[in-house]
Amino acid sequence: MLSNASTADRLDPDHPLIDSDPNCPADPLRTDLRTILCCPRCHGAVEPASARWVCREVTCLYATVGFPVTQGQPVLVDFETSIFDRASYEAGRGSVLPRDDSGRGLRTMLRRAVLGHNTEAARMCGTLLHHLRRQASRPRVLVLGGGAIGSGITALYEDPSIEVVGTDVYASVNTQLVADGHALPFQDGVFDAVIVQAVLEHVLEPQAVVNEIHRVLHPEGLVYADTPFMQQVHEAAFDFTRFTRSGHRWLFRRFDEIESGTVGGAGTALLWSMRYYLRAFGVRNPVATICVAPFFGLRWLERFARAAPNADAASGHYFLGRRSDRQSVQPKDMVTYYDRQTQARA
Template identity: 30%
Template sequence: MGFDLASQRVSLLSLSRAYQWRSDTVLIRTCFSLFIIQNQNMNNIVEPGTAESSRLERFVHLLSCPRCLSTLDLAQTSLICQQCQRVYPILGGVPDFLSSGEGQCLADSLQGDAAQRMREEYLLEEASSTAGPKWDIKSVLPQIMLKYDADFRNGPARKLFEGDGDPLVLNVGGGPNRETPKEITLNISNFNNVDLVADAHHIPFADNSFDGVYSLAVLEHVTSPHEVVAEMIRVLKPGGYLYSEVPFMFFFHGYPSDYTRVTQEGMKLMFSGLEDVEVGMSHGPVSAVLQSANMVVPMLLPASMPVIRRLGAGLFRLLFFPLKYLDLLLRDHPDAHTVAGGFYVVGRKPT
């Protein structure tokens, strides 16, 4: 019988989920995840006419060396810097700017337990998108937090996608899902729906490349958010819009690390390089309290009873999630920002 990689990926992920309640979950799912990631990168050659080559063709002419910002020459399986001669491989249609030395710290950060949980979650999301949704207790529980603009394209971020033509938009931290079909996604690993692997502190695009740039809950995970913001502004065209969301009163979540929380005043300062800046709450105070309480409930239950801890957190969510709608009453309250769940910012690059 031949080896069908696609079917093996789905079956492995299904088996991983079936064993999620057992004590050896981490070991089993880690092995499966590493197997899948390795096989995703087996085919490094980009064949003309494939979906991978079509996506790469949309932005390859805008790429630049993250080390010296010089022009890159495209070879069949790599990109070569014209000035420093640095070589960046193309793995399965995805340029990889972290495999040549500069990304060693980021590569190391992907080896920890928190990073592994991130990989597992991303891989499970990918399996659901390709093989259809699978039942999971989280999928039937209501969200404990209310996001004021659930579809960010219909909220303040709509400015990125307005106007004539087909705007080219960069999603910094995108994957495993795309918020928009044609956006270009950047991440630190080759997850599903990632178009290039790179460090957001050194975005490998020429100045003034994109009509719009955005990031969703990314800046808390980078070591120098001000540098990342400066890079996002650099690759944005004059007159283009930048949108970003950052948590404030929100629990620690290592994806793969978690360093920063930003106040409303901090958002204004961080994005002061833009004009016409609008800062507002993405999540309100009640949502912040509910999320924190939902994290505390399992801590009050015995660590030796993981199923009971999960059931306790689920029961809390079922009982109290309706309270999140009180945030609708607080959206315009002058003091709500002091305990908000998170903030958004949208602004325009000066012309």
């Protein structure tokens, strides 16, 4: 999930976890949202029942064991195949790490001051909104990893004409339900767009998640993703994968590319490395960030760097695309794809 506004930006060791409220109702969802939900295991209909949710397909495992509710939000996760444990949701909101969901914690603000804000996401959010307003009167947008509002996409939440459905692997004031991206609890073709910002490095099978995104989008639906490349491990055990720009494009090969590019260049990546170099010697993360702060100008110098090598050393990459029923790039296209991008950035 990372870019300049990474999942690490959402972590704050001083931010307390929110305990679940056993008195919360089992059905806090709007009626219109309930109509697009389904069981993540069998895709059958789901409904609230007492203090849990159940699948209505009698042969499904979750017709019997049901889904827990935390913070009043249904946890529609297939625990038989997920990395996440049911017990963590029954004991709390499901987060195994402390988080700053507000984005206004001191450590989060310090980190963003040093590493910068995601200006590309802000620009792409504007482009996404432009496309959405042209294709639907009230677009419905799914945000995966939306426990905290990602850097650069605030405009999405401020537009009253957009219906935002926030999900994450833990309950938050910014989410309506808990879901695992490997098996989304939504019916086919029900979203106009999906935003997956700083998420795909934290999933075991990124292609499975992208396939699920493809499934829940309507035929002309849009996807915006930004994902790290040259960034160190964040979110501890829940960090698995990195992508080059070409690898990121191949991941979204069933989407027609509208635009792609880098999120933070070599300077931003160097700042990340400097922080983690200090951490390797036992320096605590906030102290390491303060020590690196005098060098924040490295990311400003990126504007003078040669575009192609700067992209090859980028902190992360973004992709904006439109759902396609065909594979828009083939294996043999990938070498020429890199060459074209290099020539365009030279």
